[in-house]
Amino acid sequence: MRKLKAPDVVIRRLALYLRILQQIDDEEGGRFISSKELGDRAGVNSAQVRKDLALFGEFGKQGVGYEIGYLREELRAILNANRTINVAIVGVGELGIALARYNLRRFTREKHYPFRLVAAFDNDPAKVGRKIEKTVEIFPISQLPERLPELRIDILIITVPADAAQAVVDLAVKAGVRAILNFAPTKLFVPPKVRLHYSDVSLELQQLAYYLES
Amino acid sequence: MRKLKAPDVVIRRLALYLRILQQIDDEEGGRFISSKELGDRAGVNSAQVRKDLALFGEFGKQGVGYEIGYLREELRAILNANRTINVAIVGVGELGIALARYNLRRFTREKHYPFRLVAAFDNDPAKVGRKIEKTVEIFPISQLPERLPELRIDILIITVPADAAQAVVDLAVKAGVRAILNFAPTKLFVPPKVRLHYSDVSLELQQLAYYLES
DNA sequence: TAGATTGTTAATCGATTAACAATC
DNA sequence: TAGATTGTTAATCGATTAACAATC
Numbered sequence: 001m002r003k004l005k006a007p008d009v010v011i012r013r014l015a016l017y018l019r020i021l022q023q024i025d026d027e028e029g030g031r032f033i034s035s036k037e038l039g040d041r042a043g044v045n046s047a048q049v050r051k052d053l054a055l056f057g058e059f060g061k062q063g064v065g066y067e068i069g070y071l072r073e074e075l076r077a078i079l080n081a082n083r084t085i086n087v088a089i090v091g092v093g094e095l096g097i098a099l100a101r102y103n104l105r106r107f108t109r110e111k112h113y114p115f116r117l118v119a120a121f122d123n124d125p126a127k128v129g130r131k132i133e134k135t136v137e138i139f140p141i142s143q144l145p146e147r148l149p150e151l152r153i154d155i156l157i158i159t160v161p162a163d164a165a166q167a168v169v170d171l172a173v174k175a176g177v178r179a180i181l182n183f184a185p186t187k188l189f190v191p192p193k194v195r196l197h198y199s200d201v202s203l204e205l206q207q208l209a210y211y212l213e214s
Numbered sequence: 215m216r217k218l219k220a221p222d223v224v225i226r227r228l229a230l231y232l233r234i235l236q237q238i239d240d241e242e243g244g245r246f247i248s249s250k251e252l253g254d255r256a257g258v259n260s261a262q263v264r265k266d267l268a269l270f271g272e273f274g275k276q277g278v279g280y281e282i283g284y285l286r287e288e289l290r291a292i293l294n295a296n297r298t299i300n301v302a303i304v305g306v307g308e309l310g311i312a313l314a315r316y317n318l319r320r321f322t323r324e325k326h327y328p329f330r331l332v333a334a335f336d337n338d339p340a341k342v343g344r345k346i347e348k349t350v351e352i353f354p355i356s357q358l359p360e361r362l363p364e365l366r367i368d369i370l371i372i373t374v375p376a377d378a379a380q381a382v383v384d385l386a387v388k389a390g391v392r393a394i395l396n397f398a399p400t401k402l403f404v405p406p407k408v409r410l411h412y413s414d415v416s417l418e419l420q421q422l423a424y425y426l427e428s
Numbered sequence: 429t430a431g432a433t434t435g436t437t438a439a440t441c442g443a444t445t446a447a448c449a450a451t452c
Numbered sequence: 453t454a455g456a457t458t459g460t461t462a463a464t465c466g467a468t469t470a471a472c473a474a475t476c
Contacts, residue, residue, distance in 0.1 A: 007443075008421075015420040019399070034457065043401060046457090047445055054459055062458040063452040080423040087419065098312035099415065106416070115419050155422050179422040181415075185233070187257060195425040197418050201313065201395075202320070204411050205301065205329050206229040207222075208369050208393040209294040211409040221467075248433065260433090261469055268435060276434040277476040 010052050014075055016042050017049070021072040022112060034065035081114045088153045090168050091160035092122040092138055095183060099157060100132045118151045141168060145175040155179045162186040169196075224266050228289055230256050231263070235286040236326060248279040295328045302367045304382050305374035306336040306352055309397060313371060314346045332365045355382060359389040369393045376400040383410075 020041045024030060035049040042049070053059055053066075056078055060066045076082040087103065089096045100120060106113045120138045122128060128140050139147055147153070156177050158165055165184035172180065179195040182188055185203065190196050234255050238244060249263040256263070267273050267280075270292055274280045290296040301317065303310045314334060320327045334352045336342060342354050353361055361367070370391050372379055379398035386394065393409040396402055399417065404410050 009443080011421050011424045012417070014424075015417050018420070019417070036457085041401070045445060047447090048443090050457090050459065051444085058459070060458050061452055062450070063456045065457065078424070079420055080426055080428055081420060085419070085423050085426070094312040094315050098308040101308050102415070113416075114423065115416070154426050155419060178426055181418055181422060187255070195422055197422055199413060199415065199418060201316070201413065202327075202329070203226070203229050203233070204395050204413060205299070205369060206232070206293055206295060207225050208395060208409055208411055209299050209328070210225050210228075210292070212294055212299070212368050212392055214294055223467080250433085259469060261471090262467090264433090264435065265468085272435070274434050275476055276474070277432045279433065 006055050010055060011079075013042065013044060013048070013052050015079060017052075018072065018075040018079060018081060021068055021075065025068055025072060031068060032061075032065040033068050033071075035060070038066070076112075081112070083114065084116050085114050085154045086118045086152050087115050087155045087157060088119040088121065088147075088151065089117065089157045089159060090121040090141060090144070090172075091158060091164075091184075092120050092124070092127050092132070093159060096120065096122075096157075096159035097132060099159065099183075100136060104133055104135065115155075118153060119147055121147075141171070144168075144171050148172065148175040148177060153177070155181060158182045158184055158188075160184060220269050224269060225293075227256065227258060227262070227266055229293060231266075232286065232289040232293060232295060235282055235289065239282055239286060245282060246275075246279040247282050247285075249274070252280070290326075295326070297328065298330050299328050299368045300332045300366050301329050301369045301371060302333040302335065302361075302365065303331065303371045303373060304335040304355060304358070304386075305372060305378075305398075306334050306338070306341050306346070307373060310334065310336075310371075310373035311346060313373065313397075314350060318347055318349065329369075332367060333361055335361075355385070358382075358385050362386065362389040362391060367391070369395060372396045372398055372402075374398060 017038060020038065024033065035046040039046040039049045059071050059074055089100055100117055103115060103117045107116050117136050120132055120136050121141045121144060122138055123141050127138050129138065131137050156172050158168060158180060160168055162184045165182065165186055166188055169180060169188050169190060173190055173194055177194060180190065181197050181199060183199050185200050188196060231252060234252065238247065249260040253260040253263045273285050273288055303314055314331055317329060317331045321330050331350050334346055334350050335355045335358060336352055337355050341352050343352065345351050370386050372382060372394060374382055376398045379396065379400055380402055383394060383402050383404060387404055387408055391408060394404065395411050395413060397413050399414055402410060
């Protein structure tokens, strides 16, 4: 039901609020936080904090604010951060390996990090069959259709070259993938029910370049 | 002057249009493109394409469309993609190295790729003095203030751990940095004249997780 | 010329912020 | 109680889309 109403930008901010609450809890252990303070830390207006939260329920007390531990758990539930999310990477190049290790390290070290890397895929015969950090097996991309349901992969990270990305995505969509994070610098096409986000470093750089003195 | 009027989201789309035009030019070599077709390829409305471009001039011909080579050069000029942009990376961990190599490779292989990696910075004595791919020297972070002007660094990429990022940024700001791309999963504070963009993988994953079935 | 497409104005849509009664 | 802060409605702001005269 909630999927119907909340805009994407609100979900992004909820994820940010959650991160902030987890940091506060770890470091300070204070009990209540006002929308003003949470907003300041997140860089948004306090009215926006209250409005974002109000889309999902009433979590605060007038005159007091939000109980930090309670709000944190509510946000974890809303964002599915209270269960393990299985992630796989397609494309075991430099970036793929860097992201894999980054993810493995955070999963090992942080008690609440929900993203577990369960597999990697690549077409290079020299890579297939090997493991990343002795734990994550590398499968051929052709095995995506079987492995996706078998390993209960929730999110697929795409780090193959741009000209290979659409074919990978087509295969994954046919196998029923629901969420994709694409690092390839190209637009991809998926059916509406599949969630697709982009992370595009060279587009970011190009955007920043605009603001330099010419 | 142009810095005054164009919203951030327009600049992002201009960078996308430019990428598309460069691809078309490389592959097909057609002469004109309509706002309809460019919009379809970019995933935006044709009126939006025309409005975005109209902020910077009149680049099209009624009844015909936009001459591809001409529009491409105009966009390259607007976005500063027609000159070399010097980039440096602070934080030579997995991600930093992956981004460095990725950038070096594209600079070598693509004739119009404007981003050149000129330096890296890290505090690990085992890394300082070594080079990435035999070309990019690693300096201690303490040398940021001298190297920034000396190497004419335009954009700084931050890949240090979250708890070290603000100190790095403070140092860079004092040394006059103008644009920063931050990969550390934390909010950073900079004066308004400094342009700061974020690339936050775990926030993206958390956002995607929301859309999964609970 | 007739058809197509631009540049731009007007209409719509959605998101952000201000304001305030309710209430802890 | 008095002060503070929520949840929510109303006002504002800005971005997107539709429409169309101008014109290639």
